[in-house]
Amino acid sequence: MAAPRVWEVGALCRAIADALEARFNPVAVRGEITGFSRASSGHCYFSIKDPQGQLRCAMFRRAASLLDFSPRDGELVEVRGKLGVYEARGDLQFIVESMQRAGQGALFEQFLRLKAQLESEGLFDAARKRPLPVQPRGIGLVTSLGAAALHDVVTALRRRAPHVPVVLVPAQVQGAAAPQSLISALSRLYRLAQQGPAEGRPPIDTILLVRGGGSIEDLWAFNDEHLARTIVQSPVPLVSGVGHETDFTIADFCADLRAPTPTAAAELVAQPREVWLGALDLIEGRMADGIQRLLDARHQRLDQAAARLGRPSGLVAREQLQLARTAQRMRHAVLLRLQRMEQAQQAAAAALPVQVQRRIDGLRERVDRAALRLELLDPRLVLQRGYALLADADGRSVTSVQQARPGDALKATLADGVVDVTVASQPRLL
Template identity: 80%
Template sequence: MFESPQPAAAPRIWEVGALCRAIADALEARFNPVAVRGEITGFSRASSGHCYFSIKDANGQLRCAMFRRAAGLLDFSPRDGELVEVRGRLGVYEARGDLQFIVESMQRAGQGALFEQFLRLKAQLEGEGLFDPRRKRTLPVQPRGIGLITSLGAAALHDVVTALRRRVPHIPVVLIPAQVQGAAAPQSMVTALRQMYALAEGEAPADGGTTPVVDVILLVRGGGSMEDLWAFNDEQLARTIVQSPVPLVSGVGHETDFTIADFCADLRAPTPTAAAELVAQPREVWLGALDVLADRLESAVQRQIDLRHQRLDQAAQRLGRPSGLAAREQLRLARCAQRLRHGMLLNLERLALKNKALEADFAQKTARRIAQQSDRLERARLRLELLNPHLVLQRGYALLTDSHGHAVTSVGQARLGDALRATLADGVLDVTVDHPRLL
């Protein structure tokens, strides 16, 4: 007789959490502690101080977490592409059921393959002079147009456009899209750059339209792992960048990310937004500069006006008051009269000593001399009369004096309520200062 087969035993039904813990226990018993060698990828440091990354080689990849205590003991800054040896515990992150390696220590094990390739190309291009600082050009202060090369689906496009619209909405932006990640990205960016170079050199676009003049070019992409940014380490792209006819700014990744494109560009920005800000001085800065120039111009004009007023005051002081000039002329006339009288006395004394025969001739000469002097005296009197202050007063002017009889020639000599006297052609007026005011 054949015995009928016994039914198979039903498998144990596990709770999910219990199964995860059981697997973790099995891993703990079978492997831990464990050391792994691999290449870092996707490294990030959280605000808590914990570090998250993966270790990979050609055949596999393992998620890793390094908590703040262990990360604080590192003597170097891990970067994507570095080959490292890590020691720790293999376990299961039960909240997601993921296999996870908790790293307790890390040390360099040499450079990763990508990083070694990066260093070789960097050394080659640097030896050829592509990174020479003397080749770098300064950015235009006020570009007429800004060229932008990035992916249409990249967050960097939104960041750059937002920054440019906020700071320089009046400057046109020319966008030529390109792939910025993947195997086809280097050639795509090379093609886009060459198209932008043609526009920067003034060539008309293929569609026959009008395009603004491009004075500076932005080549941007957001952050990512070393593999994500690898397209910017392409040799052909590097050589194309240094051929730019206008200054070129690279804004690739985050502040700690460096690519071959950054070294070839005229200027490297830490982020795409920073790249936009480097070529876009805010409109408020220029308006402020115009205000400063306007203030300087106004001050210069006012100084010239003040200088002309000062020269006018000096000319008026040199001209002086008519009464002062008349006094000087009267003094000169008195001196002339005194000299005339003295000369006449001398002539009379000489006449008394001369021969009577000469009296008639002497009298004639004396009369002629007297007539000449009288005529001279009359001319002097007429000049003096022309300088008479009363003639000036008859033309509508007034001589203003204070209570001491001193002439008042400036508003600064009078104060509110002072009693002054105004001498007119036919009399005097007593006046009181009501509101002194400069012209």
């Protein structure tokens, strides 16, 4: 037998591409979309599959711009284009030139049936959705230990709220065993949340159920009916962050809140620490302003009271004036009384002169005694006996040695004037 031809790798890939071109193209293929993604360049990459096989596809920006719908995983489509080889990797590749819907696709139809059933039972009702706690004391987290979603969530929480503890219960997030694994992890967190805080374990005020993006098959565990019913039984608000922004699962509709990505889920339950610190600063400033306004009002009232009280010397002068006025009124009243009695005596032609004279003498004696008592109440008499009234520089009376300190300037009001004095030594109690 002749030895086989030895090919260069690139040459063989080109030969295969030429053979495919001559044998099949152009070609139309029907299948279910999986792993759909749109690059920033506008090109679309995905695979189409059926139970017997899967074909990698690329749809460049020009052809993608002509689409009249947004392709998504699980949709059954009919694509037309050319079959070839991506020589850089030696992969079989279908270059899609046009695409149209051909049906919903088996998985997508199953998804829609379950969604309609659970929606009719009220599992998606907005009325049963609960608001997230403003400042959770602890966060429960369910995801895979090997998932990128775990790193994304932990990074976001550490950046925004490093003071909030996280209780992680790992679970499988892909494969046939994933639904039951997720249910078991959630059930364990539910028990911890209902038990409340314990030694070494924080309270759980909200739960995150997260997973990174993938195809409809990759995310299918989150479309499980039993998992959906477990989610709605959560004793605390639950946030679903599964896949990318365009991915929707049954878990998203059952959760209290859906986040477009795992990172967004973490950000929804953890306000940045700077926000709370700023709020505390604002409250502190308002409290300080309120206290200062209160103190200013109290000081003003004290100033007004001090102004009404005045200096001790002023009080003495006012008391002296008041006493003098009282004595004058009393003398005037007695004299007026005596004049009236004398007039009555003269009118009665000197009747009972002895009794009247005694009455007059008694009244005069009472007036003299009253005048004497008034004079005894005169503060000047106290000052004339060697006493003095002490006041500080602000005019407040000094009545105790505890109000004076060495070096204090005081004013002493004496019987005939005011003397400025200075405290020379530490005052002593008697």
